[in-house]
Amino acid sequence: xxxxEQYRTDAANLLDSGAVKxxxxxxxxxxxxxxxxxxxxxAEEVGRLVLDANCIANLSAYLxxxxxLSDGKSVAVFLKPDGIRSVNILAAEAQLNPExxxxxxxxxxxxxxxxxxGRKANEFAPxxxxxxxxxxxxxxxxxxxxxxxxxAVERFEYWKEQFSKCIKCYACRQVCPMCYxxxxxxxxxxxxxxxxxxxxxxxxxxxxxxxxxxAGRCVxxxxxxxxxxxxxxxxxxxxxxxxxxxxxxxxxAGESADQxxxxxxxxxxxxxxxxx
Amino acid sequence: xxxxxxxxxxxxxxxxxxxAGFRVLAPSKRNDLTRFDEVHAASDMxxxxxxxxxxxxxxxxxxxxxxxxxxxxKQAIESDEMLPPQQKRIFFGVRPCDASGLEIDDAxxxxxxxxxxxxxxxxxxxxxxxxxxxxxxxCMCTSVxxxxxxxxxxxVMLHPLKDGRGWRVVTLxxxxxxxxxxxxxxxxxxxSETAPAASVPVKFDLDKVTSWLADPSNFESHLWKEVSQxxxxxxxxxxxxxxxxxxxIQDEGDTYSGIRRKNWDSCSFAMFTMHTSGHNPRNTQSTRxxxxxxxxxNYYQGKFGVNSCSGCGRCTRQCPVDMGITETLQxxxxxxx
Numbered sequence: 001x002x003x004x005e006q007y008r009t010d011a012a013n014l015l016d017s018g019a020v021k022x023x024x025x026x027x028x029x030x031x032x033x034x035x036x037x038x039x040x041x042x043a044e045e046v047g048r049l050v051l052d053a054n055c056i057a058n059l060s061a062y063l064x065x066x067x068x069l070s071d072g073k074s075v076a077v078f079l080k081p082d083g084i085r086s087v088n089i090l091a092a093e094a095q096l097n098p099e100x101x102x103x104x105x106x107x108x109x110x111x112x113x114x115x116x117x118g119r120k121a122n123e124f125a126p127x128x129x130x131x132x133x134x135x136x137x138x139x140x141x142x143x144x145x146x147x148x149x150x151x152a153v154e155r156f157e158y159w160k161e162q163f164s165k166c167i168k169c170y171a172c173r174q175v176c177p178m179c180y181x182x183x184x185x186x187x188x189x190x191x192x193x194x195x196x197x198x199x200x201x202x203x204x205x206x207x208x209x210x211x212x213x214x215a216g217r218c219v220x221x222x223x224x225x226x227x228x229x230x231x232x233x234x235x236x237x238x239x240x241x242x243x244x245x246x247x248x249x250x251x252x253a254g255e256s257a258d259q260x261x262x263x264x265x266x267x268x269x270x271x272x273x274x275x276x
Numbered sequence: 277x278x279x280x281x282x283x284x285x286x287x288x289x290x291x292x293x294x295x296a297g298f299r300v301l302a303p304s305k306r307n308d309l310t311r312f313d314e315v316h317a318a319s320d321m322x323x324x325x326x327x328x329x330x331x332x333x334x335x336x337x338x339x340x341x342x343x344x345x346x347x348x349x350k351q352a353i354e355s356d357e358m359l360p361p362q363q364k365r366i367f368f369g370v371r372p373c374d375a376s377g378l379e380i381d382d383a384x385x386x387x388x389x390x391x392x393x394x395x396x397x398x399x400x401x402x403x404x405x406x407x408x409x410x411x412x413x414x415c416m417c418t419s420v421x422x423x424x425x426x427x428x429x430x431x432v433m434l435h436p437l438k439d440g441r442g443w444r445v446v447t448l449x450x451x452x453x454x455x456x457x458x459x460x461x462x463x464x465x466x467x468s469e470t471a472p473a474a475s476v477p478v479k480f481d482l483d484k485v486t487s488w489l490a491d492p493s494n495f496e497s498h499l500w501k502e503v504s505q506x507x508x509x510x511x512x513x514x515x516x517x518x519x520x521x522x523x524x525i526q527d528e529g530d531t532y533s534g535i536r537r538k539n540w541d542s543c544s545f546a547m548f549t550m551h552t553s554g555h556n557p558r559n560t561q562s563t564r565x566x567x568x569x570x571x572x573x574n575y576y577q578g579k580f581g582v583n584s585c586s587g588c589g590r591c592t593r594q595c596p597v598d599m600g601i602t603e604t605l606q607x608x609x610x611x612x613x
Contacts, residue, residue: 029598031413036598037506057597061508165309167339167540171510175596187547195528196539197340227596229329229512231308 003115004051007078007104012043014076020102024062024077026055037062051078053111058221060086061177069100076102081131082221085254086177087121088128089217089261095180098122098257121257132252138220138239147236159207165230166203168196172210172224172234178217185209211237216245216262219254248273279456279463281434282442286318289459293366296458298402301335302368303328312367323369326412327588331518332367332374333381336397339515339540343393343525347533358535360393363400366455370405373417373588375429377518378403383580384521393538402455405430406443411474414589416602420482422587424474432456435470444470480605482573486583488608489574495566499611503604504565506597511542513591513600514568519584522548543567569604 001009007025014020027038027048035054039062040046060083062068063075079087084103091098098121105116105124118124138144147155170186173179186194186206194209195202210224211234218238225235245251248271251262281289293300294316301312302321311330315321322328346355378398385394408415408424417423427433431452434443445463447453456463488494514520524541527534541548544565549558558564576584585601592600 030592030600030603034598039505062506161307165307167511167515169511169515169542170545171508171512171596174508174510187545189547192526196524196526197528197537198539199340202340223596227510227512229516229594231329233308 003106003113004049006115007051007106008046008049010104011040011049011076012046014102015040015043015046019074020076021071021073022068022075023049023104024059024075025049025104026051026057026059026078049078051106051113053108053113055106055113056080056108056222056226058083058086058177058219058223060090061175061180061223063087063101064090064095064177064180066182069096072100074100074102076104078104078106080105080107080221081116081124081127082219083177084121084124085128085219086221088254088257088259089219090177090180091121091257092254092259093261125256128252128255132255136220136239136243136246138235140233140236140239143233144236144239147240160200160204162232163203163207164200165232166198166207167230168198168203168206169229171227171229175223175227176214177219177221177223178214179210207232207234207237210234211241214238215241216249216251217253218242277465278467279445280437280442280466280468281445281459281463283318285442285459285462286321288462290315290317292459292462293455296364298364298366300366300368301332312370315368321369323406326408326410326415327371327373327590329516329590329594331377331516331588331590332370332403333377333518333521335365335367336378336394336401337381337385337521337523337540341393341538343536343538345533345535346527346529348531360396362396365397365401366404367401368404370403370430371408371588372405372422372424372426372428372430373415373586374518375403375405376417376422376426376586377429377588379429380519380582380584380586381521383582384576384584387580402431402451403429404432404434404452404455406434407436407470408474408476409436409471411476412589412593414593414600414602415474415476415587416479416589417587418476419479419602419605420583420585420587424476438469438471440471441468444468479602480609482583482605484613485605485608486573486577488611489570490578499607500566501562503607504562504599506599507544507561507565508597509544509546509561509564510596511540511544512594512596514542514544515540516590516594518586518588518590519572543571565604569601572601573605 011023023040026035027050029036033054037059059077087101090096102119105118106113194205222235245262249262290300300315302315303325304313304315304320305322310325310328312332342358344355344357385391427448431449433446436443447456522541523538526537526539550556572584592602
């Protein structure tokens, strides 16, 4: 049995037994390559679930809307390792109870979706530890290296060009599992803390706020980057922040559900090289 | 008389137009983004695109626009109005859907008050449209009673020649005729055959959709929740739409001086309808998505007699969760009668 058939059967069993009230997965999209998030509530509908190498979106953001998990019931969700890390962070930040999240885990390797053993986030700990020891990388490594070589002025110019394209549609925020604030700081308007204008300064304000709030929290799912309708390479910013968190604090975001949020905790042996 | 413009003469046209004081904008790719930008040579243009990612709306209704600056003094408030520059512009290589979008929005911006910012730019712009000979999976102009060679909103229409040497030139308005005169010496008489327009399949039944939307009993239909479940509530579909036109007025500055700006806003955002009291009449994404569809295919139709959609398909093409107008209107089309 292929993984798609296997997971359809698993989803049907989870729903039939009442173990979960909802399965969040992927369905066919508007083109043969596209996959879209779908929400399955009964075993009769599991035939709509698709699982293949085109299923790249991190669906964990659908777990956090207010009220979904407040009845104590469980939800099953298709997740790649990046999504499992997101669940761990959301648990560590008290946004959900990982016991309520049943994971239908998979990874994509050589154009194929493969099952990952485990059902609850903590069962994937060995896998996540191996990802941490493999180190951070980005598919934009050459661009990341090029940015590192630049002077601060050149780098500022680079981001100025990129941010000048921003239209403040906030797709990067909305698609991100880590952006769960009920009211984002840019939407706080009594008074308006951050200007709403999408001019160069306003775009800098937004993109820097977004990047900083993700420091030590981004799992590199690439959702923001794919969602951006004006093609700003946001994953380069996120990657740089993740590298800083790993190198300085040995922090690999979402390694476990009891990991302490790196910027909200203090350890006596924290390096303080940045304090003058 | 049938006249054609050869690709090889575009650079000459650009020089002639620039010396006549026009700024010429065309689709181009810069910084990994395709949009209308000023061009200085044919080689700057990306005319082979089905559509640029951004619409020409941006150049008539910018994402942020200063309206006035103000200074609050002890006894008075001083302000100076800020108007857009009076610059003659040519938009070369517009697609019929984007050109139609401008005409659709003329109704809104000229309704009870003539928006000077929109119309001063409209009156100073000439739209040269190229009929589409290619479409992609998301194009849907034929579903909203337009077509890949629709002339709506255009001053000049260029029909690509079958042999690929250039375009047949058809002038549609006085402004278009005047412009064609400025390059008369670069056009030649030639009756070469034009390439067939792109074939764009009809994706939904517009009549059925509009009558379903007009029926008040469907306002609370369960369909709204179902189709919008995956919507993440970003504004990309509205900001990339050639006809979405909502804006917000914001004052930017300190206690004593600042700039009043008109900024794009989106019905997708929860903040869009948030009241000062904290009450939000559209407090779920499904009610916000319903508003977007109703506005385009029911309210706008009722007020101005046209739908507020020109079928470009950008909403689905660039949606992070593969959800746009087409998908919703298909769901409505597929409902049992």
